[in-house]
Amino acid sequence: MAKKKDDKAEVAYPPEFAELFEKIPAKDVDTAVAVCKKLIAGGPATIKKLIDLVGPEFGLESGVKPKFALHGVVVYAARPGAPAERKMVAETLAAELAGGRSKEAKAFLCRQLQLCGRAEEVPALAKLLADDRLCEPATQAMLAIGGPEAAGAFRKALPSAPGKRKVTILKAAGRLADKPSAAVARKAAGDAERDVRLVAYYALGNMPDAEAVDLMVGAAGKTEGFEHQRAVAETLRLARRLGETGDAAAAKAVRGIQAAAAKAKRPHEAAAALHDLAVTQGAQAVGEVMAAMSSDDLWVRNAAARTAVTLAGALRKAHADEAKALLKKVTTATQEGAVVQQAELMLAGTI
Amino acid sequence: MAIHRITRRTFLGGAAATAATVSIVPSHVLGGPGRPTSPSDTVTYATIGNGRRADSGIGCLGARKKIAVCDVDVKHLSNRVKKGEKIDTYTDYRKLLERKDLDVVAIGTPPHWHALPCIHAAQAGKDVFCEKPMTKFIAEGRAVADAVERYGVVFQIGTFKRFGNAGKKDHVINHKILKYGLARADGVVATTGARNRTGKQALPKQEPIPESLDYDFWLGPAPYKPYNSARVHYSNRFYWDYEGGDLTNFGAHSFDPFQWSYAKDDTSPVKIRPKAPWPQHPDAVCQFSWVELTYADGLRVIVTGGGAKAPYDREKPKSMLSEKDLDEAGRKKLAELPDPPKLVTFGEAVRTRQQAGGNAESSHRVSTALNLANIAIRLGRELKYDPVAEQIVGDEEANRFVNIPMRAPWHL
Numbered sequence: 001m002a003k004k005k006d007d008k009a010e011v012a013y014p015p016e017f018a019e020l021f022e023k024i025p026a027k028d029v030d031t032a033v034a035v036c037k038k039l040i041a042g043g044p045a046t047i048k049k050l051i052d053l054v055g056p057e058f059g060l061e062s063g064v065k066p067k068f069a070l071h072g073v074v075v076y077a078a079r080p081g082a083p084a085e086r087k088m089v090a091e092t093l094a095a096e097l098a099g100g101r102s103k104e105a106k107a108f109l110c111r112q113l114q115l116c117g118r119a120e121e122v123p124a125l126a127k128l129l130a131d132d133r134l135c136e137p138a139t140q141a142m143l144a145i146g147g148p149e150a151a152g153a154f155r156k157a158l159p160s161a162p163g164k165r166k167v168t169i170l171k172a173a174g175r176l177a178d179k180p181s182a183a184v185a186r187k188a189a190g191d192a193e194r195d196v197r198l199v200a201y202y203a204l205g206n207m208p209d210a211e212a213v214d215l216m217v218g219a220a221g222k223t224e225g226f227e228h229q230r231a232v233a234e235t236l237r238l239a240r241r242l243g244e245t246g247d248a249a250a251a252k253a254v255r256g257i258q259a260a261a262a263k264a265k266r267p268h269e270a271a272a273a274l275h276d277l278a279v280t281q282g283a284q285a286v287g288e289v290m291a292a293m294s295s296d297d298l299w300v301r302n303a304a305a306r307t308a309v310t311l312a313g314a315l316r317k318a319h320a321d322e323a324k325a326l327l328k329k330v331t332t333a334t335q336e337g338a339v340v341q342q343a344e345l346m347l348a349g350t351i
Numbered sequence: 352m353a354i355h356r357i358t359r360r361t362f363l364g365g366a367a368a369t370a371a372t373v374s375i376v377p378s379h380v381l382g383g384p385g386r387p388t389s390p391s392d393t394v395t396y397a398t399i400g401n402g403r404r405a406d407s408g409i410g411c412l413g414a415r416k417k418i419a420v421c422d423v424d425v426k427h428l429s430n431r432v433k434k435g436e437k438i439d440t441y442t443d444y445r446k447l448l449e450r451k452d453l454d455v456v457a458i459g460t461p462p463h464w465h466a467l468p469c470i471h472a473a474q475a476g477k478d479v480f481c482e483k484p485m486t487k488f489i490a491e492g493r494a495v496a497d498a499v500e501r502y503g504v505v506f507q508i509g510t511f512k513r514f515g516n517a518g519k520k521d522h523v524i525n526h527k528i529l530k531y532g533l534a535r536a537d538g539v540v541a542t543t544g545a546r547n548r549t550g551k552q553a554l555p556k557q558e559p560i561p562e563s564l565d566y567d568f569w570l571g572p573a574p575y576k577p578y579n580s581a582r583v584h585y586s587n588r589f590y591w592d593y594e595g596g597d598l599t600n601f602g603a604h605s606f607d608p609f610q611w612s613y614a615k616d617d618t619s620p621v622k623i624r625p626k627a628p629w630p631q632h633p634d635a636v637c638q639f640s641w642v643e644l645t646y647a648d649g650l651r652v653i654v655t656g657g658g659a660k661a662p663y664d665r666e667k668p669k670s671m672l673s674e675k676d677l678d679e680a681g682r683k684k685l686a687e688l689p690d691p692p693k694l695v696t697f698g699e700a701v702r703t704r705q706q707a708g709g710n711a712e713s714s715h716r717v718s719t720a721l722n723l724a725n726i727a728i729r730l731g732r733e734l735k736y737d738p739v740a741e742q743i744v745g746d747e748e749a750n751r752f753v754n755i756p757m758r759a760p761w762h763l
Contacts, residue, residue, distance in 0.1 A: 025628040025637065029731045032629045058577050059554030064632075067552075072630030075730055078748040104577070111574065111633065114756075115748050136575060136758055143756040168759035175762065195760045202762055225449040229474040236501070268476035271503035299386075302704040303503030336705040337692030350531070350688070 013065070016042075017053065021065040024072060036076040039069060040085050044092040047073065051093070051109070056102035071112065078116035090116045094124035103133045110137035117141055119149045126153035135165045139172050151178040158184050167195050174203025177241075182209040189215055198230050205234035208241035210249040217256030232257055232269055236276045243280030250280040271303035278311045285311065286322045293333035305334035309342050316346075387454060387702050390414070394701055395453055396480075399444045399468050400460030401427040402584050408509040409457045409480055413698030421447045424584075426563040442565060444468050448475040455701060458482060463573045463593040466491035467761060469506070469711075473498040478505040478701050483603035485714040487594060489722050490754035492715030493741060494763040499711035507697035507707040508714040512608035517694050517708070522612045524685070525671040529648065530614035531688055533681045537649030540668030541613065543605035546597035547656035550589030550635030554579040572757035576634075589636045595725045596636035602654050602721045607709065610720075612671070613650055616713035619738035620644035620652070623723045626663070627656075629731035642724035647738070654724060726752045 013021060020039065026032040039046055050073070053066035074093075077085040093109045094117065101109075106128070113121055114137075122145060128138035142150040154173040158181055161169045170188055173181040181203065188200035189212070201219060204212040216238055220231040239253035254277045261269035274292050278285040289311060292304035308330050312323040323346075330343040345351045387394045390413060397419035398406045406417065420431045421441040428440045441447045448456070448471055456472045457480040458465055466486045472479050479499070485508055486492040499506045516522040528534050560566045560578045569583060573592045576582070587593040588600050610616055627639035639656040641663040646652075653663050674682050694708030701707075719741070726749055727734045735744040743749040757763070 025630055025632075027628055029629045032731065036630075057555075059579065061553040061555055064552045067633055068630050071633040075630060075748070079730075079732065080746050080748075107575075108633075115751055133575075140574065140756040140758070144751045164759070171759045171762055172756075175756070199760055199762070226445040226471070226475075229448070229471065233474045233498075266476065268473070268502040268504060272501045275501045275503075298388075298704045299503055306500065306503070306706075335703070337695075338706065341689055341692055345689075 013053065014049070016046075017049070017066075017069070021069060024065070024068050032072060033076060035069070036072050039073050040077060040089065044088065044095075047089060047092040048096065051096055051101070051105070054105065054108065056105050058104045058108070067108075074112045074116045086116055086118075087120075090118060090121050093117075094121040097124045097128060103131070106134055107137040110134065110141045114141040114144045117145050119145065119147050121145065122147075122149040122153055126150075126157065129153070129157045129161070129165065129169060132165065135168050139168050143172055143175055146176060151176040154178060155181045167193075167199050170196070170203055171199040174199065174206045177207050179207050179209065182207055182211065185209065186212055186215060189219060194227060198227065201231055201234035202237075205237035206241060208238050208247075210242055210247055213238065213242075213249050213253045213256070217253060217260075220257060221260050232260075232272070236272055239276050239280055243276075251277070254280060267297050267299035267303075270297075270300050271307075274300075274304055275307045278307050282311075283315055283319045283322055286315075286319075286326060289326065290329055293329050302334050302336055302339075305330045305336065305339050308333075309339055309346070312343075312346060387414075389702065390698070392702060394455055394698070396455040396457055397421060397441075397447055397450075397453055398431070398457045398459060399447065400458060400464065400482075401431045402459070406457050407459070408482070408511075411507065411511070411697040412455060412480070412701065413696075415455075418453060419447055419450070423565040423568040424561075424563050426561075443568070445471065448472060448477060453477060455480060461587045461593045462487045462595075462599070463587075464571050466495050466763070467572065469495045470498040470763070473502040473504045473506075476502065476504065480507050480509065480697060481714075482509040483607070483714070483717075484595065484599040484721060485603075485711075485718040486722075488752060488755045489719050489741060490763060492718045492722075496711040496715040503704070505697065505700045505704070505707055506709075506711040506714070507700070508603075508607065508709040508711075508717075510604050510607050510709065512604060513611040513713075514694050514696075514708055516608045516612045517691065521671060521673065523690055524673055525612055526614045526691060527685060527688055528672045528677065528681075529650070530691070531684070532648075533685060534672055534676050535649045536613065536646065536672065538669050539613075539649070539672060540651045540653060541609045541670060542653040542655065542663070542668075543602070543609065544655045544657070545600075545602040545605075547638050548589060548597055549637050550586070550596075550632075551581050552632050552635045554581055570758065572761035574758060590634060591636060591725075591729075592634070594636075595722060598639065598642070598654060598656060598724055598728075599718070599721045602724075603717055606652070606654070606720060607714070607717045609652055610713060610717055613646075613652075615646060615650070616716055618646065619716055619719045619736055619741070620723060621647050621736055621738065623727040623734040623736065625724065625727040625731070625733070627728040627731070631729045631731075639728050642727060644720055644724060652720070654721070722752075 020035045023035050024032050050066055050070045055063040077089040093113055097106055125138045125142050128134040154169050155178055158169050185200045185203040188196050191197050216235040220235050223231050235253050235257055239250045242250035254273050258273035261273055289308050292300055295301045308326040312326040315323040327343040327347050331340050393414045393416050394412055395416050395418045399421045401420050401422040419439040420428055421444045422428050432438050455478045458468050459482050462484050465481055469479050469481055558579050566578050582590050622645040624643040626641050631637045641653055641655040644652045695705050697707045734749055737744050
């Protein structure tokens with residue numbers, strides 16, 4: 001029987017595992033895969049025993065080989081083309097989230113489900129959203145899984161989530177672009193806690209919530225420092241996301257930032273607004289990009305020239321004249337060699 | 352019609368900027384009163400992360416003045432500020448970024464804390480010097496590159512060998528042949544090595560968190576795990592939560608100049624084949640033997656680690672292309688096409704608002720290649736990658752490593 005010293009007691013691995021543990025990690029993948037196949041063939045009972053052997057605490061010496069084995073099983077089972085194996089492993093891990101295992105053990109299982117879990121495992125993970133220690137690992141697994149089940153679970157948990165868990169879950173709803181959570185996010189944008197406000201801006205920007213344009217532009221205008229920087233960034237994210245579907249509110253969001261940046265003389269924000277105007281408005285932004293290439297501010301001028309080259313590349317086929325005009329202007333507007341060369345090569349048709 | 356994902360079109364194409372000399376332009380043309388514009392103008396900077404690197408690479412900035420240091424471990428702050436020195440100290444970089452008198456931040460944090468300070472610095476209008484490896488996972492690099500482009504800030508990665516390659520005639524010719532597609536790179540192999548140190552797999556002792564360290568902030572976007580001194584500060588690089596081991600750490604130094612020489616600054620490998628002991632530990636970085644990264648034009652880059660003593664077996668390869676690999680028409684075309692512009696140093700770029708030689712897009716592509724290598728190692732299988740969509744093809748489990756969820760309140 002193979003024994004491992006762990007703290008003061010020697011730990012014996014059950015014989016059916018000891019021989020397999022000796023073989024991993026293996027120099028060649030095929031040897032290790034053979035071990036994983038044997039463990040998977042043992043079904044849920046074997047997987048549960050492996051979890052037992054990993055142990056309740058993080059970093060146990062006796063848990064090292066079981067961790068290699070269980071993680072190997074997870075990775076192997078979740079490979080393309082093996083849905084039945086993945087299903088068995090993921091179901092077994094998810095079922096162990098409800099029992100009496102330690103929080104560190106459950107956190108480890110969440111991290112494995114982050115790789116092998118699918119929609120079917122979301123309900124088991126969602127139950128952990130109510131736990132201060134496990135909310136984050138469960139959330140990260142659910143975000144990796146994605147999809148409407150995960151979004152729905154976050155939406156359900158959001159209204160009653162307190163403190164740090166509110167931040168976690170609101171951010172998650174935003175990452176999954178859960179529009180039904182928009183009303184909660186809009187309210188959270190006025191929260192007393194800065195962390196809550198900041199993830200609310202993110203959530204509204206990523207959903208995207210067209211009704212939040214005025215709120216976001218307003219937040220960017222009345223806040224200072226880091227919060228202002230984040231509000232501007234998330235308003236521009238809102239604009240880009242709205243622009244993906246041709247929503248007219250995209251331009252309103254960008255112009256709000258543009259006006260404020262000009263008034264406050266913040267060239268980096270002016271450059272960002274111009275860039276995102278080009279992204280969202282395409283050919284309609286050509287005039288403004290051309291004008292910005294004549295700016296007295298070198299930051300704005302050079303940034304505009306780079307934006308112009310990218311815009312010209314996107315417009316070449318459908319708006320050839322506008323693209324050509326942009327590129328010609330670039331060659332005189334900036335001294336940035338790489339940008340000028342790019343424009344010249346595009347004008348010559350070389351690239 | 353809106354342009355979708357316009358930032359995917361990387362127009363710099365690996366060749367960064369400039370004219371042969373920097374001319375001193377009157378400030379009313381350069382604009383921005385108070386902004387440094389000439390080589391002798393002093394640039395103000397601060398360091399975020401003051402353990403080992405701090406401002407080790409910041410000499411490329413030229414005339415400069417350090418006005419602040421920031422670290423989540425106050426012991427590092429006291430180590431960096433000499434008695435009587437007038438340098439402000441911060442434990443929260445977000446507060447530091449609010450300073451109006453700050454031009455540049457030098458980021459020397461662990462890699463899990465590279466992307467967010469880079470992005471937030473761009474949003475605050477600060478130029479960025481960032482230690483390599485640029486990022487911990489692929490989506491971070493894209494977010495940094497996009498933020499740098501959007502806000503027009505200057506970014507320089509903390510590795511510089513590409514500047515040397517860009518001055519060598521044979522590298523320039525190789526670069527031009529591949530950049531303009533005058534020949535394919537089948538049979539061309541570039542090889543480099545990385546050290547192969549590993550993390551401790553067993554960390555049984557429950558250690559108290561040092562009073563000087565804000566561990567929650569040190570973790571930041573990384574998953575919570577119980578504190579152990581083996582996982583923080585220098586040795587964090589051997590844990591997947593914070594870095595990718597020596598492959599990403601040292602690999603960046605040789606991969607970055609390769610990427611310039613082989614004109615791959617705007618793309619990524621399409622096939623990644625690993626040779627490493629397997630399974631890998633879920634927390635601690637383990638050994639690897641080699642990873643073969645193949646590009647669409649046939650170029651192969653091999654990163655060797657030597658683990659498990661399984662050398663990469665190959666015939667003697669060709670390492671670069673030259674005019675001899677072209678026919679007469681190809682040689683004529685090569686002569687007609689322009690050489691890549693001289694790479695701009697960070698100091699010059701900051702003062703003239705150009706993109707630096709080691710810019711964010713090229714650095715993102717370096718990190719992508721090395722992160723893909725690690726993903727393949729961890730999964731024990733070959734991967735296929737789409738460099739335009741920036742997704743792994745046909746492998747959902749692998750794709751879960753591309754955009755790893757961050758611990759709240761942090762996000763990309």
